[in-house]
Amino acid sequence: SQQGEEDPQALSIQEGENATMNCSYKTSINNLQWYRQNSGRGLVHLILIRSNEREKHSGRLRVTLDTSKKSSSLLITASRAADTASYFCATLSGSYDKVIFGPGTSLSVIP
Amino acid sequence: DAGVTQSPTHLIKTRGQQVTLRCSPKSGHDTVSWYQQALGQGPQFIFQYYEEEERQRGNFPDRFSGHQFPNYSSELNVNALLLGDSALYLCASSLRGNSYEQYFGPGTRLTVT
Numbered sequence: 001s002q003q004g005e006e007d008p009q010a011l012s013i014q015e016g017e018n019a020t021m022n023c024s025y026k027t028s029i030n031n032l033q034w035y036r037q038n039s040g041r042g043l044v045h046l047i048l049i050r051s052n053e054r055e056k057h058s059g060r061l062r063v064t065l066d067t068s069k070k071s072s073s074l075l076i077t078a079s080r081a082a083d084t085a086s087y088f089c090a091t092l093s094g095s096y097d098k099v100i101f102g103p104g105t106s107l108s109v110i111p
Numbered sequence: 112d113a114g115v116t117q118s119p120t121h122l123i124k125t126r127g128q129q130v131t132l133r134c135s136p137k138s139g140h141d142t143v144s145w146y147q148q149a150l151g152q153g154p155q156f157i158f159q160y161y162e163e164e165e166r167q168r169g170n171f172p173d174r175f176s177g178h179q180f181p182n183y184s185s186e187l188n189v190n191a192l193l194l195g196d197s198a199l200y201l202c203a204s205s206l207r208g209n210s211y212e213q214y215f216g217p218g219t220r221l222t223v224t
Contacts, residue, residue, distance in 0.1 A: 031211070040199055042115070042215035043154070088153050096167045097210040099144070101153035 005102050006089060012108040019076040021105040023089030024069075031092040032065055034074050036085045037104070043088065046074075079109045113138055115204050115216035123222045124192050130221060132187040136204030137214045143185040144213065145177060146201040154201055160185050161208040189221075197223045 007022045023032070031050050035043040049056045049065045049072065056063045062075040076083055088104045116135045124130050136143050142161045146154035156169035160179035174190045183204075189196055199220050203213035 033212075035215075040148075040150075040218070040220075042201060042217045043203075043213075045212050045214070048212060092210055094167075096159070096208070098167055098169075099156055099210045099213070101146075101155070103151075103153045 006087070006105040008105060009103070010106040010108075012110065013079055015079060015081055015109055015111050017079055019079050019083070019107055019109070021074045021087050021107070023072045023074070023102055025072075025089075025091045025100075025102075026070065027091075027093060029067075029091045029093045030097055032063075032072050033090045033092065033099075034061075034063060034072075035088045035090060035101075037088065038085045046087075076107075079107075081109050081111045083107060084109045115140075115202060115214050117200075117202050117216040117219050119219060120217070121220045121222075123224060125224055126192055126194060128192050129188065129190045130192060132189075132200050132202075132219045132221070133184065134187070134202030134204075134216060135184045136202075140204035140206055140214070141183050142205045142208050142210075143179060143183065144203045144205070144210065145185070145187045146203065147171070147196075148199040148201055148218070150198070157187070159208075159210070166208060192223045194223050197221060 033048045034046045037043045060077045065072045086104045090101045144159040145157040148154040158168040163179045176188045179185045199218045201218045202216045205213045
């Protein structure tokens, strides 16, 4: 079963615009991570936000976490064509940090 | 510094056959997790190995089994293959039995005909 649900399923924007993706989950978590995947290849870890954090930045990425609403968002600023990929949120919960991925958001950045 | 490697890259098998996929973790990592990713979906957790033992398991039948060797490399075995087992199989490595900042391999594309 998938705990995280990304929204939207697909997003198409012009280069230079900002892209926002949302993730909702069902149960309590220890941490939440965002990953990127290019064309069905391996996933690349982008950022981890702990359950006691509300916002985190990494370069052009900004992640927020609202545990009361069980939701997270990933903002990519000043998008580039190279940002075209699928983005997944993954929740970590339980004593062994079981990882559950959402279905992903497919982002297309048009040059 | 070698990242996570997986072999083979692609594999075509027939229903009912058995398959073994291999994974070498990133240098210095001791924990290996396996995921199944069907087309257009997010990865589904199969199981995780740490200290040569299966620590946790996702909702997969016993046809899926694994092993971790003393050098931390791992194998995923699938018996009695079904058409629905066709997917990208991803291996991820991390440190000390946790799942923080997992490093993923490029995956093995399995097609069952």
